[in-house]
Amino acid sequence: MTTRLSRRLLLKGVGGVTLSFPALESLLPRAAWGQAARKRFAIFVRAGNGIVQNSGGDPERFWPEMTGPVTTAAMSSGANATRATTELSSYASQLVLIKNVRLQFPRNACGHAEALPQLLTAANHTGGTSNSPRARGPSIDWRIAQSNNAAGTAPLTFMAGPRQTYIAEGLSWSASEMRTPAERSPLNAFMRLTGLASAPPEVQRLVVERRKSVNDFVREQLRELSGKAQLSADDKRRLALHLDAVRDTELRMTCDLDPMQVTQVRAITSPEGNDVRPEVVRRFMDVAAWAFHCQLNSVATLQVGEGNDQTQYEIGGTRYPRFHWISHRINSDGSSGEPIPNAVELHHQVDRFQLRLFKYLLDRLASYPSAYGPNLLDDCAAVWVNDLGNGPPHSADNTPWIIAGSAGGALRTGVHLDHQRRTNNLVLNTIASAVGVRKADGSLLNDFGDPSLPQGVLSNVLTVT
Amino acid sequence: MRPLLFCVLALAGCEGSLTGGVIGTGRPGDPAVESPGPSSRLPRLNNVEYENTVTDLLRLPARPNVASTFVADSTGARFDTNGALLNVDSTVWADYQRAAEQLALAATADMAALSRTFGGSVPAGATGQVTALARRAFRRPPTDAEVMVLAALHGQATTLTPNVSPALAGPRLVLEALLQSPHFLYRPELGTEVKLGVVPLDPYEVASRLSYAVWRTMPDDALFAAAASGELGTREGYLAQARRLLSDPRASDTVTSFHDQLLQVQKVFDVTRNSTLFPEFSTALRGSMAEEQRAFVRHVVLDQREGVKSLLTAPYSFLDANTARVYGLTGVATLSKVSFTDARRGGLLTQPAFLAVNATSTTSDPIHRGTFVNHSLLCSGLPPPPNVVPMLPPEDPMVVRTLRQRIDAFTGRGTCGEGCHSIFINPVGFAYEHFDALGRWRDTERSLPVDATGEFMFDEKLERFAGASEFGAKMAESNAAHACYFQHWLEYLYGRRMAESERPLVERLARQSRENDAAVLTLLEELVASDAFRARRAEGGTP
Known part of the structure; x- marks a missing residue:
């Protein structure tokens, strides 16, 4: 199907979702609705500290036994039932499982701190520990936003974790060394996206007109400032970004989240705490899925835990030690300490827990309709990834990537691949191309990331050329 | 208690030329000007500065706690004062828009609130009101063109907010605009006149720099008055204000x-x-x-x-x-x-x-x-460190x-x-x-x-x-510790990294600190009295 359905028609009849008709629609430029192209979405959910797979002396507890086609039956039986990916078996036909993806650049001081900035940028970094390593290039979410979002709309950047910590957010980079601050509160994210949600149409009209008057004033001041010869190129770039942001506010509309989910989002008042972390992850997933459904944004990242995830997960009624300590197999962030009994099994259980959280996202995406496929998940590339390959020694040579959804049929799904330690830029090129990003000449994106990396896409996964 | 003598010594000899402001130390053997490092002309307020500024601008009785809901500032720098690394993207802008509407509503909730916002007396007429509000929001007198545009906005308010009293609607809409203006959200430093190889800040720009460095908020009435009267254009006047700010309880934060x-x-x-x-x-x-x-x-x-x-x-x-x-x-x-x-x-x-x-x-x-x-x-x-940092081997239970x-x-x-x-x-x-x-x-x-x-x-x-x-x-007793400490203070107060041209300044402070055990506060006065603080490098397009 190539004809874009009317947005209003699309929203009618969505079970369980309260709708308010978009009073702003008449104010918006036609281009904002993308009349011709199918809308596609991408979300990247990142877990940390590595996984338990056949690496670093650990047994294989993550991947299905065989590469090649995967099915629900195969992923949920035999030895595969003991692997973490069995948690996603119900979505087997919509998955692309990719193991052994390498992050290219050196990790001199701290594996966590230096892997994280590479993960979605495929770029080198400035090096160091804590928050000091900065990516030397933009991340793929910004590249997708540039292509698929309305002008000036930044990608959604979420983190379930504390603000003050040893290694904070590091997935999203708007440009070289420009870290994107992550939102910690699902409520703040929701409020920011809703704008005028739930207000009566007459009130909305007045608010829109008032905001337009204010924006005209602000826009004029920004343009006047931008014209000053004494400004540096960087200051002018910052003002251009600001100007885009103002324009973006005028492209907003209303589209309400399910009231029950609104209640759940509002219930989290201290989102940085350990005990609410899984709940915060789920609520961010609610907000992201809803934002895609309402076409408020087309790309999101969600970082679960700090760079060295210190969350003490509660799994099956048991409070685990800090995940980072489990991943070191000792009661310490360092290299020496009291051993944690059964640490490999605990790590495996955390892996399964992380994939159950990811499955929640897939369930949410699948709950929304699509104009093209069975549901919104079919329009997405929903990605789960870990920036490290294993517990000790925290290798970044074999990071795990899982893509769910076909991005509107652009991906061949239901397959398990061995990437054979090739680099992550190839995966990022593939995902971005699948959701519609193209180079200036219209060809598939094949050159994202550091120019020293081999270019290309996973041609055996992409259906588009 | 540190003798006051150090304070006097530290600032003695600071009697350079007053032409065009207070640039140049005039000390024999010193360079004519302590050359500043490169800096943005548009440092953005960080979230702490935003919160403090709206509190003071609107004369609120307590901090409104709006910035706590903003997306966090993340600059990658050691200190949060590096405003050149702070942008306004759609996420930040949505925060500013929401906060502006909330704050404008609170500041004009009723006539009592409106009177407080204006400092006790509401000026008559749109021009008087927008001039008074813009002067504080922009931290400088507004231009005639700005007043005209804002007065026009004031006039639209009754149409755009039909259910609000006209006396409140005008100031409310103007405040919404001012709180979203780039002249409020950034601290523009747009001077172009070059003297002794640098661009001296104008009195209002230097007042803002000083106030944000020492108090993390906008200038108070006395500092505005010093800018307006020309007091900041004299070395004595500037130093008096710097000392006043540093001795104020707000410097404690x-x-x-x-x-x-x-x-x-x-x-x-x-x-x-x-x-x-x-x-x-x-x-x-x-x-x-x-x-x-x-x-x-x-x-x-x-x-x-x-x-x-x-x-x-x-x-x-x-x-x-x-x-x-x-x-x-x-x-x-x-x-x-x-x-x-x-x-x-x-x-x-x-x-x-x-x-x-x-x-x-x-x-x-x-x-x-x-x-x-x-x-x-x-x-x-x-x-x-090397490419691969091996972990410390486990303890040998036998040793x-x-x-x-x-x-x-x-x-x-x-x-x-x-x-x-x-x-x-x-x-x-x-x-x-x-x-x-x-x-x-x-x-x-x-x-x-x-x-x-x-x-x-x-x-x-x-x-x-x-x-x-x-x-x-x-x-x-080491010079390195003193120099390092004041290098960090320079970076914090100046809101940027130290330039090599500023190393002599840091070394001078380090010597006073190490050899004379000078008080930190005394040397902070020196830092904000420096040419490097009160002027900017003539880079970034045509000066």
């Missing part, structure tokens, strides 16, 4: 914030310890450790007007019942000054906040302690060794880690080995005596020490 960020105090709230091994630990201890450090800094820097040496060596601290247990003391109930009766401790680096943050959950961590001191307090510029012995065997002399560890990192970290993972004193580790002796190259001279107090004393 700045001193605390600087040390919090330099010493990474927030990390103390992540400290967790096993209650069996560390019965003194509780979640309440985290806050007590942070408050100990803050109270100590306030006492040394503000109350006593002392210098860097005291920060590194003062033989006392501020303890409450929680921290007193870590010190092994009894009889302390609420936060109070406790003098030490032995030479075990002295200064910031023997306080649990530093020691516990730089430790593992069970053991001290000499490598991280040593690295932090080298990087953050001595600015020693350690070379990067009892101290942590120092294990680290020495793995990274000390004769190993591949010798270059960095045995010369820079390990000696510093080992100085603190009498303090365990929580900062408790210990004479033995694993039943072996603790060895906290060592030698370290201070200012190219090898110095021997035994323990943390001696190390702190040696550090306090």
Whole structure:
């Protein structure tokens, strides 16, 4: 199907979702609705500290036994039932499982701190520990936003974790060394996206007109400032970004989240705490899925835990030690300490827990309709990834990537691949191309990331050329 | 108490040319101008500055707590004052828009609120109102064109908000616009006139720089008046205002914030310890450790007007019942000054906040302690570690060794880690080995005596020490520690990295600090009195 359905028609009849008709629609430029192209979405959910797979002396507890086609039956039986990916078996036909993806650049001081900035940028970094390593290039979410979002709309950047910590957010980079601050509160994210949600149409009209008057004033001041010869190129770039942001506010509309989910989002008042972390992850997933459904944004990242995830997960009624300590197999962030009994099994259980959280996202995406496929998940590339390959020694040579959804049929799904330690830029090129990003000449994106990396896409996964 | 003499000495000789402001020291042998480093002409308010500014701008009785819902500032710099790294993207803009509407509504909720917003008397007419509001929001007099546009907006208000009293609607809409204006959200410095190779800031620009550096908020009425009257254009007038701001209680927040960020105090709230091994630990201890450090800094820097040496060596601290247990003391109930009766401790680096943050959950961590001191307090510029950093081998159950012995065997002399560890990192970290993972004193580790002796190259001279107090004393006598401290202050107050052209300024402050034990506050006056602070480099397009 190539004809874009009317947005209003699309929203009618969505079970369980309260709708308010978009009073702003008449104010918006036609281009904002993308009349011709199918809308596609991408979300990247990142877990940390590595996984338990056949690496670093650990047994294989993550991947299905065989590469090649995967099915629900195969992923949920035999030895595969003991692997973490069995948690996603119900979505087997919509998955692309990719193991052994390498992050290219050196990790001199701290594996966590230096892997994280590479993960979605495929770029080198400035090096160091804590928050000091900065990516030397933009991340793929910004590249997708540039292509698929309305002008000036930044990608959604979420983190379930504390603000003050040893290694904070590091997935999203708007440009070289420009870290994107992550939102910690699902409520703040929701409020920011809703704008005028739930207000009566007459009130909305007045608010829109008032905001337009204010924006005209602000826009004029920004343009006047931008014209000053004494400004540096960087200051002018910052003002251009600001100007885009103002324009973006005028492209907003209303589209309400399910009231029950609104209640759940509002219930989290201290989102940085350990005990609410899984709940915060789920609520961010609610907000992201809803934002895609309402076409408020087309790309999101969600970082679960700090760079060295210190969350003490509660799994099956048991409070685990800090995940980072489990991943070191000792009661310490360092290299020496009291051993944690059964640490490999605990790590495996955390892996399964992380994939159950990811499955929640897939369930949410699948709950929304699509104009093209069975549901919104079919329009997405929903990605789960870990920036490290294993517990000790925290290798970044074999990071795990899982893509769910076909991005509107652009991906061949239901397959398990061995990437054979090739680099992550190839995966990022593939995902971005699948959701519609193209180079200036219209060809598939094949050159994202550091120019020293081999270019290309996973041609055996992409259906588009 | 530090003699006032230092303050006089520090500022004596600052009687340069007054032409075009107060640029140039006029001191024999000094360069004509202390050349500033490159800086943005549009530093953005960070979230703390935003919160403080709207409180003062709208004359609110308390902070409205709006910025706490904003997406966090994330600059990647050591300090949050680097406004050139802060952008306005769609996420930040949505926050500003929402906050502007909320704040404008609160400031014009009724006539009483409106009167307070205008400082007690609402000007008559749209022009008077927008001029008064814009002057404070832009932190300078608005241009005629700006007044005209804002007055037109004021006139549209009754149409756009039909259910609101016309007396409130106009100011409300104007405030919404002002709070979203780039002239409010940034601190534009747009001067172009070059003098002595730099662009002196105009009086309003310098008033804002000074106010945001020292108070983290907009200028108050007295500073605005000094800008308007030309007082800031004279050296005496400028220095009088700088001293006034630095002696105001609002400077206390700045001193605390600087040390919090330099010493990474927030990390103390992540400290967790096993209650069996560390019965003194509780979640309440985290806050007590942070408050100990803050109270100590306030006492040394503000109350006593002392210098860097005291920060590194003062033989006392501020303890409450929680921290007193870590010190092994009894009889302390609420936060109070406790003098030490032995030479075990002295200064910031023997306080649990530093020691516990730089430790593992069970053991001290000499490598991280040593690295932090080298990087953050001595600015020693350690070379990067090798590509692969191997982990410390596990303990051999058959051989009892101290942590120092294990680290020495793995990274000390004769190993591949010798270059960095045995010369820079390990000696510093080992100085603190009498303090365990929580900062408790210990004479033995694993039943072996603790060895906290060592030698370290201070200012190219090898110095021997035994323990943390001696190390702190040696550090306090080193030029490197003083220079590093004031380099950080420069970066905090100037909101950018230090340029090499500013190193002579930092070295001058370091000398005064080390040789004369000058008070920190006195040298902060020097920093904000410098040409490098009051002018900008003529870069970035046509000056």
